[in-house]
Amino acid sequence: MGNLLAEFGNNTNWLQSDSQNFTGYGIPNYIPPYEFEKHILAIHVSNSEAKESWNFAGWVSQKIRLGVGPNQAAEPVANRKLWLRRTQLLIFQPLATTYTLEIGFPRWFKQASLTIWEYWGPQADSTENKIGIVQGTLIRLENKIDTLLQQHPP
Incomplete structure (x- = not known):
């Protein structure tokens, strides 16, 4: 928690x-x-x-x-x-x-x-907020990797 x-x-x-x-x-x-x-x-x-x-x-x-x-x-x-x-x-x-x-x-x-x-x-657990931030960061990284792979296929 x-x-x-x-x-x-x-x-x-x-x-x-x-x-x-x-x-x-x-x-x-x-x-x-x-x-x-x-x-x-x-x-x-x-x-x-x-x-x-x-x-x-x-x-x-x-x-x-x-x-x-x-x-x-x-x-x-x-x-x-x-x-x-x-x-x-x-x-x-x-x-x-x-x-x-x-x-x-x-x-x-x-x-x-x-x-x-x-x-x-209202109340929230900061762990939930951190998880949301990490999930958002991972989605952005996945999108950047996808974009790079489209521009430079393996």
Whole structure:
């Protein structure tokens, strides 16, 4: 797999999927009540009561349903740290057509605000682009060889 090529800077390519506010001691883990389709997300966590020295905002897990075994609950396949006051780009492996998230906050948080966006814009794999360039170059070379052979038969 090559590098991902996408138009992240265009805000029309992003769809806000969720926005929640949490309060109270020991904020429980949050599982959005729907499944995500896109494997590229942006997540922002803020805390109006956070000290300036606080940076850690919790974690997020990508979870997929396996469909086998005695427990049919979604299983975590990727975990990422979340940072406070930052909109983070999260790119998960496209292992399933849909997946869920579970978000956990630090136990010392009494308040948190969470926003999640899904990237719905165009994307390509740079390997595919390179293959296309190589194929185009090969076609041009074949055409030049054909032209030379027509001008100078063997």
